[in-house]
Amino acid sequence: METSLKEKIEKRTKEVERIVYSYLPAEEGYQKTVLSAMNYTMKAGGKRLRPMLMDETYRLFGGEDRARVEPFMAAIEMIHTYSLIHDDLPALDNDDYRRGRKTAHVVYGEAMAILAGDALLNYAFETAAKAFRGTEEDIVTAKAFGILTRKPGIYGMIGGQTADVESEHHTIPFEELLFIHENKTSALIECAMMIGAVLAGASPEEVQVVEQIARKTGLAFQIQDDILDLTSTAEELGKPVGSDEKNEKNTYVSMKGLEQSREDVMRYTKEAIDAFDSLHRENTFLRDLLQYLSGRKK
Numbered sequence: 001m002e003t004s005l006k007e008k009i010e011k012r013t014k015e016v017e018r019i020v021y022s023y024l025p026a027e028e029g030y031q032k033t034v035l036s037a038m039n040y041t042m043k044a045g046g047k048r049l050r051p052m053l054m055d056e057t058y059r060l061f062g063g064e065d066r067a068r069v070e071p072f073m074a075a076i077e078m079i080h081t082y083s084l085i086h087d088d089l090p091a092l093d094n095d096d097y098r099r100g101r102k103t104a105h106v107v108y109g110e111a112m113a114i115l116a117g118d119a120l121l122n123y124a125f126e127t128a129a130k131a132f133r134g135t136e137e138d139i140v141t142a143k144a145f146g147i148l149t150r151k152p153g154i155y156g157m158i159g160g161q162t163a164d165v166e167s168e169h170h171t172i173p174f175e176e177l178l179f180i181h182e183n184k185t186s187a188l189i190e191c192a193m194m195i196g197a198v199l200a201g202a203s204p205e206e207v208q209v210v211e212q213i214a215r216k217t218g219l220a221f222q223i224q225d226d227i228l229d230l231t232s233t234a235e236e237l238g239k240p241v242g243s244d245e246k247n248e249k250n251t252y253v254s255m256k257g258l259e260q261s262r263e264d265v266m267r268y269t270k271e272a273i274d275a276f277d278s279l280h281r282e283n284t285f286l287r288d289l290l291q292y293l294s295g296r297k298k
Helices: 004-020 032-042 049-060 066-087 104-108 110-131 136-152 157-167 176-200 202-232 250-280 284-294
Strands: none
Touching: 004 049, 004 284, 032 066, 032 110, 049 066, 049 176, 049 284, 066 110, 066 136, 066 157, 066 176, 104 110, 104 176, 104 202, 110 136, 136 176, 157 176, 176 202, 176 250, 202 250, 202 284, 250 284
């Protein structure tokens, strides 16, 4: 019997987790508490979407050298996890649960959660640096490293988060909401897929197409997240629902309504798949995964 997409995703998630966990620090020394807080949140589960997308894009362009891509896979998940630790803090979303577990600031205290987030961001770059070998290949690795430093930063994820925080409690134009979604969410997905493409030797033109695929996928992913925050349950999501409304956040659903939001999820997904097909490269699992994300329930 043919393996279902859900089973394939579950299998790949476990494979990705084994890779990511192999780069986590040992919990020892006087700084043991912050290391424990880092690992607690890193091991809280989740979709492992970003390292998976990176790896599958690497495979899409013929990448085979695991020692080049795996440090970056771990690094992107560390950056994603640090952003979640900080998002959950009382000063931001003030959430007590993430992925069905108590958040870092609830378990370790606010100060240690801040330090754990800081530590994961710094350790991500330390981890990605392990891909450098002192050979000519380092030129390509440096390009990937540059993407890793830029996309999560002030002109990417942090920029989107800044606009998101400042938009609370008042109405913003739809263009600003798109800026928030494209940077707060899409930028890290772009980061993951572009790094996979660059490390595998994709052309600059192909990397640009990959960036567009990731941007459209990220928008569909975030709109679906807005929908689920309104329509799902805490048990299904593993985190509180209705937090957007509680925090008086501008969301795609609040601006466009539920029906239009669902239509736009499908539209952005189709645009991503059309761009994917324009590459004329084969990775059935990656193509199916991109489509699956728009219809996910958690």
